Amino acid sequence: MEASKPPNSNTPVAVKVNGGGNASGGRPTSSPIKAQRHGLPHRSLAPPHCRRQRGCCCCCCCLSLTLLIGLVFLAAIAAGVFYVFYRPKRPSFSVSSLRLATLNISDTDLLTSSLNLSVTVRNRNQNIVFLYEDLTVSASSDGVAIGEGTIQGFAQGFDTSTVLKATVSSTGRRLDPAEASRLRKMNLYPLEIDVYTEASIKIGGFKSRSISVRASCDGIEAAVTEANATAAATTTGSARCKVKLRFDIWKWTI
Template identity: 30%
Template sequence: MADQVPPVPSPPSPSPSPSPSLPPQGEKLGMPPADPMLKPSPPSASFVIQLPKDQIYRIPPPENAYRFNFYTRQAAKRQRGSCSRCLFFLFIVLSLIFIFLAAALGIIYLIFLPKLPSFSIDSLSIHNINLSSSAAASPEVDLTIRSANTNKKIGIYYRDGGSVVIDYSGEVLSRGAWPSFYQGKRNVTVVQTALRGSGIRFADDLRGSLTAAVKRREVPLGINAELPMRMRFGAVKIWTITVKLQCDVTVNKLTADARILNELCRAKVDVL
């Protein structure tokens, strides 16, 4: 019987030697691998230059300074020209408005021919003036004024805030209010108002002058009033104007039954 020869084990196949790894694309042999956190380099056709902030200058280089100054002057001229055009346009608009208002007022004046009312002093009654004593006085004057509106097409509104003052030689004796009311066209209204003074002390020379006037039976007094009024032209009311009334009155004595010897009143519009 033939002997069985055991199978001879085959020699182990040699393991393939590791092939050297090729560097990634873009890296050269012998160079350390690139840091994956760094940004990729820009293409070779472009360049990025980083400068510190303190080395960035905004002044143009000498070769461009003339062009920069030229464009700067041109921009300033355009800006000044724009402002000038706006101011000129505003002036034109305001001038047209002023001309329109002046023309409207002129037409109203020619159509209606407005006139201020005329005034006269009807009577006055004086109380509590004692010239024989140097004590403080509280003069009381009951005043009656006649107002005549002679306009044919204009009514007058007397507004609140009117005042009346009576004085002797500039020394105020008493003061009071002018009532508010409407006075129609071609209307005469009699206004009664009470004037009151308090703590009036006459200087010696003023008391002597007033006493001499009473003895002569010619006491000059001044009556001044400020009357805010608004005229009505048909259905149109104009703005409020202030009329100043000045009256020079002479009475025979300073009592309740004082009689007016003469009087003169003047009215004008206060333009201030």
């Protein structure tokens, strides 16, 4: 009986490969790039704690936005209640008298001016007190600044009018040649008066933060009067003043 021959080690062995698997018979693998290329879904590479942080950020943003909307809504309700109970009115300003004592331009375009005026401030509110800081008064003619002055601050009670006197002047200010030429040609000067200050509102024991108050008055014309002339010698025409209040919160202007 012949001994069985050992199998030839050089004889190739056929290995069946299913679906492009590897030679070891394991499940075929594919890279994320190939999966994307063939339209196959793959898991996010972001760690779980990063996804949790993004979720927390979204929750915080939503909560902050909700609180902000709530605060705006409450502020609107408070403003409405305040308006219904107090009916606030802005103060009114008017130029009650004016005298242009001096307006001289030298040959070297140096300006010397002096303007005496009275400004009437009225508080039209029944329950609101205005606490004014120092007022700055400036005057210009045809766009050329001709002087500036200051009025001391004051407190104004309910439904009262206060007359403020000021001297607006300029000494030795050099003008642009074109500005000096325009002023030299005038005998009757159109004037614009600007009053700027800051004021607080007081209601009972409550005192607000300072708000900006600006009054712009135009429609005024004046000629230079003699030294002994009175304020009645000037022409104020149809003088009118516009008052604007500016709040620092969101820079509201009314």
